[in-house]
Amino acid sequence: MIWLTWRQHRLEGLMTLGVLAVIGVFLLLTGRAMATSFQQLGLSHCLGQTTPPGSPCPDLIMAFGTQYGLLQIFDILLIFLPLLLGALVGAPLIAREVEQHTHLLVWTQSITRLRWLSVKLALVLVAGLLASGALLAVLIWWYSPWAQLDGSFGTNAYDTSGPVWVAETLLSLALGVLAGTLTRRVGPAIFLTIVLVVAIRVPVASLWRPNFEAPITQTTPIGQVNTTQSTVSTQDWIVSQGYIDAQGNKHDGLVGCTSNQTSVHCFQANGALALFVSYQPADRFWTFQWIETGIYVGFSVLALFAAFWLVRRLN
Amino acid sequence: MSNALKTTRLGKRYGHTWALQDCSLALPAGRVAALVGPNGAGKTTLLQLSVGLLEPTAGEVQVFGVSPLRQPKEALPRLGFVAQDTPLYKSFSVAELLTLGRKLNPGFDDALARARIKMLGIPLERRAGKLSGGQQAQVALVLALAKRPDLLLLDEPLSSLDPLARREFLRTLMDAVAESGLTVLLSSHIIGDLERVCDYLIILSASYVQLAGDMQEIQRTHKRLIGPRQDEAAVASVHTVIEARHTDRQTTLLVRTNGPLFAPSWEVQDVSLEDMVLAYLSQQTRDRVPAQPSAREQNGREVLK
Numbered sequence: 047m048i049w050l051t052w053r054q055h056r057l058e059g060l061m062t063l064g065v066l067a068v069i070g071v072f073l074l075l076t077g078r079a080m081a082t083s084f085q086q087l088g089l090s091h092c093l094g095q096t097t098p099p100g101s102p103c104p105d106l107i108m109a110f111g112t113q114y115g116l117l118q119i120f121d122i123l124l125i126f127l128p129l130l131l132g133a134l135v136g137a138p139l140i141a142r143e144v145e146q147h148t149h150l151l152v153w154t155q156s157i158t159r160l161r162w163l164s165v166k167l168a169l170v171l172v173a174g175l176l177a178s179g180a181l182l183a184v185l186i187w188w189y190s191p192w193a194q195l196d197g198s199f200g201t202n203a204y205d206t207s208g209p210v211w212v213a214e215t216l217l218s219l220a221l222g223v224l225a226g227t228l229t230r231r232v233g234p235a236i237f238l239t240i241v242l243v244v245a246i247r248v249p250v251a252s253l254w255r256p257n258f259e260a261p262i263t264q265t266t267p268i269g270q271v272n273t274t275q276s277t278v279s280t281q282d283w284i285v286s287q288g289y290i291d292a293q294g295n296k297h298d299g300l301v302g303c304t305s306n307q308t309s310v311h312c313f314q315a316n317g318a319l320a321l322f323v324s325y326q327p328a329d330r331f332w333t334f335q336w337i338e339t340g341i342y343v344g345f346s347v348l349a350l351f352a353a354f355w356l357v358r359r360l361n
Numbered sequence: 362m363s364n365a366l367k368t369t370r371l372g373k374r375y376g377h378t379w380a381l382q383d384c385s386l387a388l389p390a391g392r393v394a395a396l397v398g399p400n401g402a403g404k405t406t407l408l409q410l411s412v413g414l415l416e417p418t419a420g421e422v423q424v425f426g427v428s429p430l431r432q433p434k435e436a437l438p439r440l441g442f443v444a445q446d447t448p449l450y451k452s453f454s455v456a457e458l459l460t461l462g463r464k465l466n467p468g469f470d471d472a473l474a475r476a477r478i479k480m481l482g483i484p485l486e487r488r489a490g491k492l493s494g495g496q497q498a499q500v501a502l503v504l505a506l507a508k509r510p511d512l513l514l515l516d517e518p519l520s521s522l523d524p525l526a527r528r529e530f531l532r533t534l535m536d537a538v539a540e541s542g543l544t545v546l547l548s549s550h551i552i553g554d555l556e557r558v559c560d561y562l563i564i565l566s567a568s569y570v571q572l573a574g575d576m577q578e579i580q581r582t583h584k585r586l587i588g589p590r591q592d593e594a595a596v597a598s599v600h601t602v603i604e605a606r607h608t609d610r611q612t613t614l615l616v617r618t619n620g621p622l623f624a625p626s627w628e629v630q631d632v633s634l635e636d637m638v639l640a641y642l643s644q645q646t647r648d649r650v651p652a653q654p655s656a657r658e659q660n661g662r663e664v665l666k
Binding site: 146157359 | 409412413414416433434437438440441442444445446448449450451453457460461462464465466467468501504508
């Protein structure tokens with residue numbers, strides 16, 4: 047069965063390795079350049095909470111951003127890799143067998159259907175997790191200059207900076223397999239995989255993640271805005287910010303302010319009594335990573351159970 | 362003699378439609394059985410139930426006394442199955458397909474498989490997708506045979522083959538039967554080919570078993586009676602009339618005899634397998650007329666006893 051799994055998936059495996067190699071080379075080259083610039087610009091001295099007046103740090107950070115900002119877009123593209131793996135490897139895993147009727151051949155050999163699925167899934171999942179783990183290690187190193195400046199919390203880099211990345215790979219593969227057993231055809235399975243992954247990941251990331259733990263809220267009365275030191279660091283994840291009106295309601299931002307108004311006038315025009323900022327402090331990063339990892343692993347286990355149940359009953 | 366395959370009131374329903382219903386039959390070990398019936402009669406369903414690919418909706422199926430679905434570890438090594446249109450992994454070479462057989466079956470006879478492939482003149486390194494339809498069917502058969510099964514189930518293996526490939530396929534099959542004495546259940550709607558190779562006959566029609574039994578016995582007990590136009594009631598009181606045709610002057614009956622045939626006013630002829638099968642299949646259609654709704658079922662049960 048190990049041989050058969052290898053024989054059936056070796057092309058996919060080699061293609062994955064090829065893609066990883068290309069991405070890896072790109073990351074190594076750009077990563078080295080970024081690390082060198084980071085050192086040459088002396089940005090390690092600019093990581094403190096405050097920058098004294100006349101410090102060159104804002105300009106240096108700006109220069110670094112101008113040079114390497116585009117690479118952050120690359121990080122967004124990487125988020126689609128697990129989805130791609132789920133759609134191209136997970137979805138056809140069972141769907142292609144049923145579509146081409148080869149399940150009738152392989153399920154009537156001497157091994158049971160459940161053993162067939164167990165071995166096949168175990169090997170493909172382990173290979174997928176190893177590949178995503180290896181890429182994760184390179185990604186963490188590659189992103190470290192940005193991580194020191196901005197942190198990885200609340201940015202696109204959140205997905206590529208911890209175990210969530212590996213869990214997303216597992217989830218995509220598991221949902222792909224489930225989609226394949228549901229549709230029994232490769233085309234619809236790929237489509238359903240994408241739908242399922244989006245249906246789980248988008249709500250978890252945008253609705254659940256900001257509330258894994260209650261955010262810390264700092265409120266500053268209008269009169270003390272210019273004298274109060276913000277407790278929020280650049281590494282923290284600002285979940286929401288705005289002003290509080292006389293009724294105590296929170297509003298996302300100021301409206302209708304013009305440039306010739308002073309900020310106090312603008313606050314008053316909006317009826318703002320105080321400013322607030324809600325944020326997740328940077329030291330919660332790993333807690334959040336593991337919570338989200340747990341959620342995705344949970345969904346993956348459910349999807350795999352469902353797939354096993356369906357395959358057992360598949361006619 | 363023990364039974365290779367035994368079904369008891371076996372049924373399979375898809376939604377509201379019964380693909381197979383109330384199917385009770387026993388296939389003695391060592392037989393080469395033909396499973397005939399029109400398309401959609403339930404042949405594939407019966408075969409897939411027998412090999413554990415489907416779960417019965419009603420009744421049960423046993424191969425060598427075990428359920429193929431609930432005890433697959435016991436049943437699967439004893440079963441060989443060639444599905445309709447002989448699916449193979451198209452990107453695998455023939456040699457790789459044999460490796461598949463070897464890896465997935467502890468009792469796989471690699472030497473036998475290689476010898477047969479060589480005898481058939483199929484190149485080992487050729488991809489399955491590049492083989493002709495006949496060669497693909499042959500490779501699928503060799504894979505199933507090298508598993509050294511005790512019961513081989515073949516689903517319409519001949520339908521996509523030309524006459525020459527059909528003959529070669531049956532030759533490979535009969536060689537294996539002669540060597541190992543395995544039991545075979547072969548579904549087909551090409552009746553002519555089966556007469557030469559099968560010694561047991563099962564007629565399936567519209568999800569019911571119409572007839573099942575020893576081929577020679579069936580051929581011996583089925584006769585065509587031709588005589589002057591008359592009512593078949595006298596014959597029907599002793600024997601079972603499968604089909605009756607009347608012209609202005611002549612009556613032709615196809616009967617299953619239930620004992621010695623004493624019919625001085627009739628000319629008695631042997632019936633070809635094909636004619637007999639067709640008679641059963643058309644009888645089924647006639648029985649759908651509400652006037653005699655239970656005749657079909659009675660027939661089926663009677664035959665099975």
